[in-house]
Amino acid sequence: MPAPSHDTTRLDVLALFDDGRLARPELTIAVDVATRAILAAVLCPSATKAVDAALLLAEMAVPHPARPTWPHILRMDRAPALPHQRLAALDERLAGAAARPVVLPETIVVDRGKVFVSAAFTAACEHLGISVQPAPPHAPTAKGIVERTFGSINHLFCQHLPGYTGSDVTRRGPDIAQDACYSVAQLQDLLDEWLVHYHHRPHEGLRHPMMPRKALTPNQMWAALVAVAGHVPVPLTGRDYLELLPVRWQAITPAGITIHHRTYDHDLLAPYRGQPSPVAGRGGKWEIHYTPHDVRQIWIRLPDGELTEIPWIHRDHVHQPFNDHTWQHIRTHAHHHNHDDSQQHEADLADALDQLMRRVHSGHATTTEQALLARATTTPTPATDEPAQHDEDDSIDGLPDDGPRPAAAIGFGLYDAHEEAAKW
Incomplete structure (x- = not known):
């Protein structure tokens, strides 16, 4: 054809x-x-x-x-x-x-x-x-x-x-x-x-x-x-939708994975901190998948070959999707009082982002801020009414056993590849 x-x-x-x-x-x-x-x-x-x-x-x-x-x-x-x-x-x-x-x-x-x-x-x-x-x-x-x-x-x-x-x-x-x-x-x-x-x-x-x-x-x-x-027939699964996401290559440091002054971390990364990836030709960096519409989580390919979700360390503080454009706006307008404390600076940025979203939600934001958040959320991510329940094995109820392993509770409209697969 x-x-x-x-x-x-x-x-x-x-x-x-x-x-x-x-x-x-x-x-x-x-x-x-x-x-x-x-x-x-x-x-x-x-x-x-x-x-x-x-x-x-x-x-x-x-x-x-x-x-x-x-x-x-x-x-x-x-x-x-x-x-x-x-x-x-x-x-x-x-x-x-x-x-x-x-x-x-x-x-x-x-x-x-x-x-x-x-x-x-x-x-x-x-x-x-x-x-x-x-x-x-x-x-x-x-x-x-x-x-x-x-x-x-x-x-x-x-x-x-x-x-x-x-x-x-x-x-x-x-x-x-x-x-x-x-x-x-x-x-x-x-x-x-x-x-x-x-x-x-x-x-x-x-x-x-x-x-x-x-x-x-x-x-x-x-x-x-x-x-x-x-x-x-082409039966696309949640794993396929994660595979279709953009890719970048990052190191796993003792603090986790840092992208544009955002830190992504989970206990699952403990054995790989400071270690090179098994992929040749990438300078020891690890394969990362992400969605530009919602940067509150990434997915890393660990040695088992699966894409595993790793959350942003301040994800529970920011309950709405945001993109890199919104994050750069916050960084540009935020005051960095202590240049030596990067962890506190990231926490301050997360708080400033949360305050921006609250202003927009309450109708007290400027026209520029309203337009900024509107662009950030033009592609809504699937939402649930409440956080998912976890079993002892840290899996999420209702998700197929063969899908990527989520790293933490979701429930704030996070990108869910299984939801995407169910739409088609």
Whole structure:
């Protein structure tokens, strides 16, 4: 099957962001060249990060569940063009799936944006067995299909929404800012439903060799190719989602692992303090996985090969996700009274961060502080009502035994790879 194309642009519609601003969200899509199927389409309020692009790979490779509010015709078991019974026998997740293609590509063609050529994205592709092919420089025709797909989304989807910006004044209302009413999350829900309709729509670029005059739908072309190439289920687990996260290499010091003046530590690190990692060519440093949206924990690959969660030492003091941008803001504006006491300085920074979050929550923060926290939490992490209960073996109830070993109690909306795996 020809390689899917992968690209990002701004959507031609205004959305209401969490900080009260009206702006155009960023849309990242992956288009299958062979079927013209839109395998993944995700909206982000701000610039797409490498971790967002990496997790898009998971969306391409697993079935999309049909929402209860959708018409029954959008379910795969109601789509006449798809061999649902045969596919469901191979992959039980297709039983309640939406009627849109599922593809694990061999190759992805990307532009040369730093997100798609980053180590995080290429490592995620390697984990899933996908090769990455950058588009030739200064060759806009190399990704003509994905560019035309952006045009189709703007023409067939965006122009029917309030807040549509259009390509010129003749194609939009007199006051688009007044018309805009959807949040980014609401637009994503609408886009997800529209995408299923899109795959039922005949495409002039899709022709069957035996019926050259008849334009096929992306679903019909996918069904024809599945009959030839087959369907291979890709059951992604919580461990896979941790593997898709960005990677950095750090030393384990007697105090733990230090990243940007934040210390991550747990008793599990005791045998490895001051010791080099067994990975050759990394100067003795250890493999660390992290999510840029929530830096309150990291995951380290210990000699057993598993990724183990290590919490920030002040994690219980800061109960909301924050990113490095927020942390650098706190460091810039905090007063460091004792340059010799790094532990006290880190504690003071954690307290300043907690006070900032409290001001925002109570409505007493400045506009700059509100915007800062809004950007930090645009990608919410799964939350629970109360901290998880621990057994004597320090495992968390409800998590699979084969997953990464959590280092401490969670319950403050921390990134949970098992929750991520359950979404797809």
